[in-house]
Amino acid sequence: MGNLTAILNIEEKLRDQSKDLSGGLLDRNIKITYKDNMELFEDSIANILNIHSKKELTELYKSSAVKNDARLILNKYRAFKNRLITAPYTKYSDKENVLFINFASKVSSIAIQDIKNRNVFKNNKFILVNEQQFLEHISFQVQSAILKTCYRTLVLDFNVCLEKNQLIGETKEEKYRYYNEYFLGDSTYLNHFFELYPGILRILHNEVRKIVKITTDIVKHYVEDMESINFFKSKQPYRIETIILGLGDSHSDGRRVAKIILENNYKLIYKPRDLHIDQMYREICEYINQLVDSQFYIRTPKVYQGKDHGWAEYIDYKECSSEEEIANFYKRMGAQLALLYTLNAIDFHSENLIAHGSFPVLIDLESLFHMPYQEKNVSDAYNKTKEKLSTSVKSIGLLPFIFGSNHTDVSGIGQKGEVNTFIKVPKIKLDEDTVKIEREYGKMNASLNHPKINGQYVEANHYIEEIKQGFTEIYKLIQNNKKEIENIIHMSADKVRVRFIPKPTVRYASLLELSLHPRFLHNYIDREVFLAKIWEDAISNEWYEKIARHEFQDLTNGDIPLFSLSIKSCDLFSSTKEKIKNYFNKTPFEVVQQKLNKMDSADLDFQKKLIDLSIQSINHNILHNPTPKEEKDYSHTFIHTDFFIEKAKEIEEVIKSQAIVGHNMEKRNYSWVNSTPIGVKELHWSHAPMGDTLYNGLSGMAMMYLSLWIVTKRAAYLNIGLEIVEDLLNRILDWKEVNKNEMIPIGAFTGASSYIYLLMNYFVATKEVRFKKAACELATRLPQLIKKDKEFDIISGVAGTIVVLVSSYELEKERIFINIAEKCADHLLENLIVNDDGSIAWIGVSEVPLTGFSHGNAGNIYALAVLNKHLKRKDIDSVISKGLQFENSQMMENGWLDNRMDNSVVTAASWCHGAPGILLSRLELAQYNNQEVAIQSKKDLQYAIDNILEDGFGREHSLCHGDIGNAMILINCGRSMDNQHYINIGKNLLYESILRGETDGYKCGVGNGIESPNLMIGLAGVVYGLMYASDDRIPLLLDLKIGTKIADKGAYHV
Structure with a gap:
């Protein structure tokens, strides 16, 4: 039988140890796939492959004997191989x-021959x-599909031949x-290849086989x-010019959407x-x-239902001819959004929408009536918030959202034209000696979802x-006509089936692509173990x-897994019609009925807020110029x-009104819908x-x-704070091994050490020792995260952790804090880079060294x-000196360059990337025991202060990027230097910013609106800043x- 037995899958193989074939490759593939997690490996092969030990798998892998029924399968593959290696190929000069x-x-010639030989083709050609x-065009499409499948293996084989000269x-x-x-x-070589x-x-x-069939x-x-289907154009039937296969994903044994080109185009x-x-939606x-x-x-679109298939009217892309048409396009987009929301739709991305003049037309409706998974603890605040968002307008896919490592917007409203792929895709490159496969961001074909006028895309925001x-118009109409909408659904419900999408399609597609790596193709069991x-x-x-197991079966067949259900069941x-009984506890129709019954004015307002947030999040014009300030003296006494x-109390009431309150283990907990910038450039929001x-x-x-409790002494504030802390402790102290939580960074603002802070x-404020004990317990787990840190910074990396741990150590000299802080410092020193001028920097979240605090x-x-x-270590002292040298080499016009940007610009004056954060750093360094560092830092202080006063106010109100944080830093500067002048300036500028927020609305983060x-x-930062300015016992937090502790119960000073 030879290696051809390796073509069989596990079910087709006979367990036989008669031949000692090497299992070394299998071992390496297991290690690569499961990353030494043998428990996951054993669970996977037991539950998916029905194999209960690695020994059993290895014996099967080595086996060369086959069952009788599998011999027929082998004969089929042998016949296919013989046809393929001897098949003619066409030479294309172009x-x-x-x-x-x-x-x-060669492969396409077999496909075309099989098409021609099928009676169904002969009878209908x-x-x-x-x-x-027609067949030539199909042949080109087959070639394209085959090359996508085989390119990795062919590249490897080509390079092996090169190495062997x-x-x-x-x-x-x-x-x-x-x-x-x-x-x-050459047939002999191809035989060897296979x-x-x-x-x-x-x-x-x-x-x-699948291409021939479809x-x-x-x-x-x-x-x-x-x-x-003649009614689509009310003309005589046209003959077929060609078929464009593969407009969508392959499901259910190669079935795909296709475009038919008929006579007269x-x-x-x-x-x-x-x-x-589709028919129901149309009704x-x-x-x-x-x-x-x-x-x-x-x-x-008009549609026609066949026996197990259907036909839809082709909708072409049309530009708008007037501003009125553009406005109507977006009104109709809102109308579609309301109906999709009502019908629990998901997965309506750019490829599902065609801009047809002033009409946004949806062209694929199989993901209506989506069934969300229900969480175990449905009363938990986080799960309630998650469910609220997962069934909101956000989940539909039409509103802008960022996806993938390249932060690409693939939404129905947001994507326009040709955009970069959301993940790096493999590309074949010929260099001087070899053919290489490199992953890089490519271009996605221009989408047809976005309206144009005069050849230019319009901006949805x-x-x-x-x-x-x-x-609003359609939401209220549906709200007022619920029974009529339900009746239309009910009339068709017995016939309507919808798709259930358990995981993102891109995830399945990525698994399929990786399974075609040549390392998994020496033996088909390697591929099955991977999948x-x-x-x-x-x-x-x-x-x-x-x-x-159904997902696995579809993937091994080269398909994206497909599941479906009746909306009344x-x-x-599965794709093979296998029933999974009572998978859900409600029918899709019942879920939509529940949504109809919950539609009210409060829900309408919430959905409209999400529309606002989503569309504003694609506004790239985020670093606004500061509002011009009057030339006046801000140093007068603050009153x-x-x-x-x-004002802080009032804003807290707004924040509390937005909270989603739940219960976990019979204790109250809280969550909110959160908006957060994405990526180091912070151009998008999630x-x-x-x-x-x-x-x-x-x-x-x-x-x-x-902070509210310390200033006001109102117990209600402390009670909510303690409820939040208790809820956090229930989760974070349950970590058995932090290293299993691979997504948790170590840092002080977005990582594990933020809990210690x-x-x-809370320990200092309440004098409850249990909080310090919990902090010490968490600190013991930090070393597991140190080596995983690739950001090194204040926000997510070891730098922020060092400050939190040292601050904790300084309270009561707990050695655990300073010992782990030193380990973090070692990690920081191990990952520095030395520039040509001898200065030192780090490359973390960005591809270049950055200036700034965060x-x-x-x-x-x-x-x-x-x-x-x-510690008083000389190596650390040297790094501080050379790190300061690098940052000051990036100065221009008394400001520091923002290296995140492609062009050389001075950073906006903000805590995270600009002069205010640098001022915090220099205040500390000005007291450092290295005289050269201290002297330079004192010089930098004035540059930073001047920069803040000139450029630091009038953009927006956040701690990270805005007026509140900058005012706090000025106040801190005054307190640190015992300079009432800067304290007054900071407080008065904060007062002016709050008045502007009361008049024009508070602007959070960097996104306008x-x-x-x-x-x-966010707004909590506004409250915190007001408390910090009101009472010097509140810690700055930004540092x-x-x-x-001080003598009075619950009091603070910094």
Whole structure:
């Protein structure tokens, strides 16, 4: 049998130990796939592959004997291989430089021959305008599909031949042509190739089979249905010019959406699924259109339902011809959004929407009536918030959202034109000696979802009011006509099936792509072991247990997993029609009925707020110029402390009104809908349930309530703060091993040490020793996170952790804090870079060294200086000096450059990246025991102060980027230097900013119009800043120093 037995899957193999084939590759693949997590490996192969030990798997891997029924399968693959290696290939002069085209041509020739040999094609080919041209076009599509499947293996094989000096030619192009023609065209070599990579043979056979089937099915179905679908254009039936395969993902054994090009360039969309859901949506829209003004009219494609497939009208892209059409487009977008929200829709991204003049037209409706998973503890505040968002307008996919490592907007409203891919994609590159596969961001084809006028895309954020107008109109109409909408659904409910999407399609696609790596194709079991890791999700989520094997079966067949259900049933069905009984505890129809019953004015306001937040989040014009200040003296004595306190109370009432209150273990807990900037440039925002950390999470909210209690003595504030802290402790003290929480950074604002900062502040304020004990317990777990830190900074890295730990140590000299702080410092020193001029910096969140406090040198050398007061290490002293040298080499016009930006600009005056944060750093360094560092830092102080006063106020109100943080830093500067002048300036500028917020609305973070409740970029930060200015016992927090005890109960001073 030879290596061909490696083509069989596990079920087809016979357990036999008669041949001792090496299992070394299997061991390496297991290590790569499961990363030494043998428990996950054993669970995966047991539950997915029905193999109960590694020994059993290895024996099966080595086995060369096969069952009788599997011999038939082997004969089938052997016959396919023989056809393939002897198949002719077509030489294309215009495709000579297409890598591996001869190989793809051989495969496509088999596919075309199989199409021609099928009776269903012979009986229906009369409908083709030109059979030869039709098949040629199909052949090119087959070649493209095959190359996507095989390119990794062919690249590897080509490079192996190069290393063995088997290829003739002077240049890389000549060697490639030799390989393409004389190796891939040679039957003996191809036979060797498939013996080496038998897994690729099985995949090729399957892909050819599926393409042949879908192609002939489409032709057959068109002939059967052409009289019925004639109404789309009211013309005589057209013949088929060609078929564009693969407009969507492959599901259910290769079934894909396709575009049919008919005579006279008439187009039609073929859908290999039931279209009763599309018909229902159309009927609801027709009902709505009778009751609304034409500016809210919803356009839907005409559809025809076949036996197990359907046809849809092709909707072409059209520009708008007037401003009125643009406005109507967005009103109708809002109208569509309201209906989709009502019907619990998800997954409506840019590819599901066509801008057809003034009409946004949805072209794929199978993900209506989505069924969300229900959390175990539905009363928990976080889960309540998560559920509220997961069934909101945000979950639909039309509103802007950022996806992937490249922060790409793929939403129906947000994406426009050609954009970068959201993840790095593999690209083949020929260098001097080899062919390489490198991952980089590519370009996605220009989408058809965004309206244009005069050839130019319009900006959706200019039409927020139109979107909300359309949304409100249809929302209220549905609210007032619930029974009528329910009746339309009920009339079709018995026929309507919808798709259930358990995981993002991109995740499945990524698994499929990785499974085609040549290391998994030497033996087909390698690929199955890799894909069996799909079980990983079932370990932490019981919902996935019942579907994991079905996901695996679809993936091994080269398909994106598909599940469906009737909207009046709780039973879920796999792509192979296997029933998973009572998978849900409610039917999709019942879930939509519940949503209809919950629609009210409060819900409408919440959805409109989410529309505002989402569309504002794509406004890249975020670093606004400061509002011009009057030329006046701000140094006069401040007299408005009572105003600050009362205003803080008022803002807290607003924050509390936005809270979602829940219960966990019979104790009250809290959550909020949170808005957070994404990426180091902070050009986009995400919206999610509030997390736990200091920057934008519950730890920050607890610090706000603590500050209110210290100043006002109102027990209600302390009670809420303590409830938040208790809720946090229930989670964070349950960590058995921090290293299993790989996404948790170590840092002081967004990581594990933010909890230590919170707990130590509550310990100082309340004198409850349990908070200090909890902080010490958490500190013992930090060393597990140190080596994982790749950011090194104040926000998420070890620099912030150092400051928190040293501040904690200084309270009661607990050695655990200073010992771990020194380990963090060692990590910081191990990861520095030395520049050409001898200066020192770090590369963390950005690809270049940064200035500033939150992510740059100012914060890192500040942390080292705070620590070295106690350690007095010479190597740390040297790094501080050289780190200061780098930052000051980045000065321009008495300011520091913002290296995040592509052009050389001085940073905006903000705590995170500008002069205010650098001022905090220099205040510490001015007291440092290195005279050279201290002298330079004192010089820098005035530069920083001047920069803040000139450029630091009038943008917005946050601690991180705005007036509140800058005012606090000026006040801190005055307190540190015993200079009442700067204290007064800071308080008076803060007062002016609050008055502006009361008049024009508070601007949170860096997004114009984006409001968030959290500490560093939200309203909680406004409250905290007012308390800090009102009472010098409140810790600054921006410098991560912890308050220290004084005699009075619950009192603070810094």
